[in-house]
Amino acid sequence: MSQPDTLTHDVIVVGAGLAGTWAAMIASQQGVKDVAVLSKIHPLRSHSGAAQGGIAAALGNTRPTPNTGAEGPLEPAPEGEPADSLDSHVFDTIKGSDWLGDQDAIEIMIKDAPQVVYEYEHMGCVFSRLPDGRIAQRRFGGHSAPRACYAADWTGHVLLHTVHEQALRHGVKFYSEWYCMDLIVEDNVCRGVVAMNILTGEIHTMRAKAVMFGTGGYGRAYKITSNAYANTGDGVAIAYNAGVPLLDMEFVQFHPTGLYKHGILMSEACRGEGGYLVNSTGERFMERYAKSKMELAPRDLVSRSEQQEINEGRGGEADHDAIYLDLRHLGREKILARLPQVRELAIDFVGTDPIDQLVPIQPTAHYSMGGIPCDVNGQVIADAQGTPVVGFYAAGECACISVHGANRLGTNSLLDASVFGRRAGYAIAEFITGGAKLYPIGGDPADRNRRRVQGFMTNPGKESVEKIAQELKTTMTNNCGVFRDGERLRIALSDIKRLQERFTHARVMDTSSRFNTDVLAALETEHLLDFSEVIVAGALARTECRGAHWRTDHLGRDDKNWLKHTMAHKRSSGPELSFKSVNINYEKYPPQERKY
Numbered sequence: 001m002s003q004p005d006t007l008t009h010d011v012i013v014v015g016a017g018l019a020g021t022w023a024a025m026i027a028s029q030q031g032v033k034d035v036a037v038l039s040k041i042h043p044l045r046s047h048s049g050a051a052q053g054g055i056a057a058a059l060g061n062t063r064p065t066p067n068t069g070a071e072g073p074l075e076p077a078p079e080g081e082p083a084d085s086l087d088s089h090v091f092d093t094i095k096g097s098d099w100l101g102d103q104d105a106i107e108i109m110i111k112d113a114p115q116v117v118y119e120y121e122h123m124g125c126v127f128s129r130l131p132d133g134r135i136a137q138r139r140f141g142g143h144s145a146p147r148a149c150y151a152a153d154w155t156g157h158v159l160l161h162t163v164h165e166q167a168l169r170h171g172v173k174f175y176s177e178w179y180c181m182d183l184i185v186e187d188n189v190c191r192g193v194v195a196m197n198i199l200t201g202e203i204h205t206m207r208a209k210a211v212m213f214g215t216g217g218y219g220r221a222y223k224i225t226s227n228a229y230a231n232t233g234d235g236v237a238i239a240y241n242a243g244v245p246l247l248d249m250e251f252v253q254f255h256p257t258g259l260y261k262h263g264i265l266m267s268e269a270c271r272g273e274g275g276y277l278v279n280s281t282g283e284r285f286m287e288r289y290a291k292s293k294m295e296l297a298p299r300d301l302v303s304r305s306e307q308q309e310i311n312e313g314r315g316g317e318a319d320h321d322a323i324y325l326d327l328r329h330l331g332r333e334k335i336l337a338r339l340p341q342v343r344e345l346a347i348d349f350v351g352t353d354p355i356d357q358l359v360p361i362q363p364t365a366h367y368s369m370g371g372i373p374c375d376v377n378g379q380v381i382a383d384a385q386g387t388p389v390v391g392f393y394a395a396g397e398c399a400c401i402s403v404h405g406a407n408r409l410g411t412n413s414l415l416d417a418s419v420f421g422r423r424a425g426y427a428i429a430e431f432i433t434g435g436a437k438l439y440p441i442g443g444d445p446a447d448r449n450r451r452r453v454q455g456f457m458t459n460p461g462k463e464s465v466e467k468i469a470q471e472l473k474t475t476m477t478n479n480c481g482v483f484r485d486g487e488r489l490r491i492a493l494s495d496i497k498r499l500q501e502r503f504t505h506a507r508v509m510d511t512s513s514r515f516n517t518d519v520l521a522a523l524e525t526e527h528l529l530d531f532s533e534v535i536v537a538g539a540l541a542r543t544e545c546r547g548a549h550w551r552t553d554h555l556g557r558d559d560k561n562w563l564k565h566t567m568a569h570k571r572s573s574g575p576e577l578s579f580k581s582v583n584i585n586y587e588k589y590p591p592q593e594r595k596y
């Protein structure tokens, strides 16, 4: 029997970033009448809206001027003579992934890319343009052609506003500032979620025939991160706790240009537009690490190079742990036209104006390559054999399909969230219109979660949630960062276990029900502790270097033993790892040494 506090919809999407909004918009457009989207923050504040640099698609609209090399000016490619190809985008992505990306999924994403960009255009998205009216494109790291479509450095903002408008037009219902705290899966069938209305503190069971997670990334497990406060990986932890495995969690991307001490992003577009990286002696040190691509080598390589410069004493600022981004030679006009937001961020947060000053930067935790395993239609899978969790879908940064493998290329994630959010929308519509059922729910999951919240308020312990969160972020940054080794990873793992134990004694001071941010912080911290353990367990197990995962005690990529995905299942003793094979077309894209 349905409880009075139970809400029901055909489809519940958790997350109003690009992935969730695309899925909801398409499902509605395809005839599903009752689609609801939950977001813990206002939908338009989702992190997708903070994306700056661009969205990749091999449109071939611009090409570097001949003979000027990677840094030369761009000019429009003549009509009918595209300066790029799908094959080249596929190969760059596979190489960027250090051959851990599933090649069938990568091919699908890249083939869908031009269509998705044109759909954005037809919905009215305000892209920056070439003089002849075509969408302008710029360079990004690891891409061998200028293929980032952009809107100055506000790309995510304009994309998100465009799809949000359309979702409203198609009648999608938004629950703004509702916090999903549990996923209901019984007998491998997803039946709904439990969510809190943050304004009132009321906790509801929400039943649905299909649930989709587009809950974004988990950069907030680190002290220095480019991610918004909301990026606490809730969806990943909630799925894991509901018995869904997690894939490739050890692969965390560190972006080379976070503002010093803050981590706030200076978009890779700074280097795409021709910016340099220099050490404290003024040397463009990338020449020693990636001679051909220089600053536009992929992020894992550039971040490691920066960290090495710092470790060897060539960093700047008071603690010698900063590198510098040099945009001065781009000139005032270009900076104001193409990079107005990053200029403002540098002025506001570190007090330097990139027009005439060097900007101090450092690597910053940026992107989660791992996540909830699913197929190319967003269908979540329960094991390496691909058994579906019926009615449960995921897309965007919380999902792992896997198109980014061990390292994502810049501009491929707005693409991933859009392409696979859209594909999930079509798959969900087919599932619902094909006669999906509303399954009954055993017990009272809302009540279980009310007791969880009550527990934080009445706990006799004295541990502070904030202190535990800070200690977790410190150990993750110090011991599971750009460079890793067994000894430090074991320290991180034992720190996390200790913090998990301390968390059982955590108490929140605010006991009111309305807008209780103490309770939200407690729930988020519990989630950070849950999935951080999986990141470290995967990193400890993977005794090789691949993409963003670099073990100083196990140098070199080890295809014989580690060309496989790690899959973590929750057990009472901690994560249990199994493995899933990588989908490789050995004739077309056999694994190679990765050089730039």
Ligand SMILES: Cc1cc2nc3c(=O)[nH]c(=O)nc-3n(C[C@H](O)[C@H](O)[C@H](O)COP(=O)(O)OP(=O)(O)OC[C@H]3O[C@@H](n4cnc5c(N)ncnc54)[C@H](O)[C@@H]3O)c2cc1C
Pocket (backbone or CB within 6 Å): 014, 015, 016, 017, 018, 019, 020, 038, 039, 040, 041, 043, 046, 047, 048, 049, 050, 051, 052, 053, 054, 055, 056, 155, 156, 178, 179, 180, 181, 214, 215, 216, 217, 226, 227, 228, 230, 231, 234, 235, 265, 267, 366, 367, 395, 396, 397, 398, 410, 411, 412, 413, 414, 415, 417
């Ligand atoms: C500063 C920055 C710049 C970037 N620039 C680029 C770029 O130029 N190009 C590129 O390709 N990529 C870029 N990225 C990465 C890219 O923006 C993200 O990977 C992508 O936007 C993720 O989209 P998403 O839909 O998966 O999640 P998000 O946009 O992060 O949205 C997550 C949603 O989930 C909701 N949510 C989460 N947990 C809960 C919960 N418990 N209950 C209810 N709701 C919840 C949130 O409210 C939010 O609506 C950038 C990232 C950052 C941080």
